[in-house]
Amino acid sequence: MKPECDAGFHARLNLILADEKSSTAFARRAGLSQSGFRRIEKGGEPGLQSLLSIAQAAGVSIEWLATGEGPMRRDPAPAQGQAQERAQDQPRGQAATDAATAPPESRPAPPAPPALDGRLLGMCFEGIKRTYKEANARIDDRSAGIMAARLYEDVLAATADDPDPEPARRAALRMGLQHLRRDLQTPASPAASSKHSA
16 A cells, blocks of 8 residues: 655655655665665655655654645754753854854764654554545545544553553553544434434
8 A cells, every 4th residue: 555645746746856865875874775775766655664764754744745834854852952951051152153264074963853653553544544445534645644643652652651651652542543543433413413303
């Protein structure tokens, strides 16, 4: 099953590749075959696993890569907070001067995004598709992918401090899918469907 990427997917892929030495090196880093990656580069649609691999290797959110929605990078807030902390430790005005005059190779690299758990994201996607099917409701792959990305983020956030995250993540995923199931089974609006009797 292939996720539906919007028309801007290839423009976003080219944006990512602009910072790379070569597309061959990027494909290797992403764990994709040269021929498979070349097919995607030339306009082919990536499968879910390829999309996950590209997003992880590039350090971008899968939602942004597939749809253009949401932030490009995952969780930019910690990097901003660290920069503000460093600026507070330096004399007034020196942090901006240092950052502006430092050569690019001496500037600190942004923190690496957390590793993407492709298995968990796949479970989120499959769970959403299965839940919709069981409720006799329809959802396209793009919408399911967007919902899966949000559910994935919710599951990770809910289990971030758990010492044994694997069982906690499974439980959080089940709970999220139960909420979805309940929402799908709830009538849209009682006022819209009820008729007044005389």
